[in-house]
Amino acid sequence: MTTIHRFFEHLSPKTQGYLLVLFTMCVWGSFSLLSRVTVRWQVSVWDVIAMRFAFAAIILLPILWLNKDWRFLLHWRAVVLAIIGGVGYSCLVYTGFTLAPVVHGAVFLNGMIPVATALLLWLIFKIRPDTDTKIALIIISLTLCAMAAMILMGAYHFNVGDVIFVSCAFCWAAFSILLKEWQFTPWQTMCSSVIWSALIYLPIYALFIGFSSPDASWHHLAIQGIFHSVLVMIVATVTYAMAVARLGAFMAGGLSSLAPFISAILAVPLLGEPLNMVMVLGLIGMGLGTVQPWRWLGRRKH
Template identity: 50%
Template sequence: MSSKTQGYFYVLITMSIWGGFTILSRLNAQWHISAWDITAIRFALASLILMPILVYRKDTAFLWKKEPIVLALFGGVGYCLTVYSAFLYAPAAHGAIFLNGCIPLFTAIAAYVLYRQPFDRHMWLSLVIMLLSLGGMAYLLTLHNHTALGLGDALFVLGALCWGIFTSLLRRTHLSAWHAMSGVAIWSTLIYLPLYLIFFPKHLDQVEPLHLAIEGIFHGVFVVLIATLTYVEAIKRLGAFKTGSLVTLAPFISAVLAVPLLNEALNPAIVLGLIGMGIGALQPWRWFRRNQLGDT
């Protein structure tokens, strides 16, 4: 198997997991699993797997640096609480639009605010497309007496902001993918779990054990561990832009699949939002320039 073929294989695994994240996060609402509970399960399970490995390898020194702690606050606790909460109030299509569509935008904004990294012409074009699609979506929603932005959508936007800050900070750290993944999981557990146990409501006894097992294994193992590693391996073989574009497509596909799988509805406003935000996030015009398909 060639390196390129391996790259597409890793992309396929990552896309499947990222697409499943949208569907299974939305299922939390139907299975009555709260955002507080699934966040605790996700971090606790990942840490139980990672910590023994780090101790066995005598590879724990990096945990005492400030970078994993800061990354955990934004890419761990902040992102998970906002996104899991959002899926309790808004359908999968809204997650694709307001979360995955806005992540590239907020990543660029965070890079500018934190490091004065200017927008390139691709991001300016994406910004225009996104604003036009959101404006058109809002107009179509108001025509049918729907609110343009609900609580779930606002939480998706906040989650995109958390992930944008996390991504920008991650680019400036010297942590490997393994250390970044392990540090975020373990410090998120250390920060969040005491707060969860003392202050937050718990409804685990009201949930089917099978549903808890499915969600726990998927979010704690597949999302945190497997998808991170396959994403990094895909980048090594295909480049950052091509890999990022392909895996970003997964949530938009999941939004369409949620119609038959979760019995969610699509209307012209949501379709416009999906198309516009998808184009803005994927930047398909760059695929026609050979020099843009590498590691950019």
């Protein structure tokens, strides 16, 4: 671990950011697939969310206590980050995956994150997108228009899950922007998201929802609980926050959103999910707008 840490520290900030994004992509790509599998495994999304926050809080609370570094949790900004990027996003995204296939999440959630990020930056901070961002937004907008035309012709029927995914995109974009603007450290971001999300969600779960997966096997529950709490809630939150600090909200959010496009393609053979022409068009257009390959071509010329 020491050797890996030394190697990482010797890299440039941008290279560190890209490696952090790569790891985050792997976790988020698996997140899409495992979230969809909850339906087959008969695991309730409300139980997954409860395990996500409870397990992560159990791990982090002793560390906070030993380090005596918890005063940042008392700031109202920590609560806002947890509501937007923790409880709010989790409830929306898990519900979305129970109602729509993985490919819909890739198109309407991850594909919309660059649009939502640019729009919120302009509305809140009056920051206009640069040239590369404008090109990406044009591609994504044209893709959405083409998809809308095909939907009107009856090639596809828009459903509630798709609407939820679009809401998720704006939720995550707001979280990314505030994270960068308020300059929370990765540790503070992770702890704020975990602790406050647990304090908000778990009492509601205990009082009004309760355990809702009586037909699920214990090992399926364990897999979902460990993955969504440790890898997604703790590890990926830190790596994403570190990537945002090094690359910015648009670049980190855009590159990280590439992973679900890959998982959407994998979901076809692995989960047997359908893939029609509307979704293929969405994957191609949103993927181009997200990856922005012309940026890399421009750098090579210089």
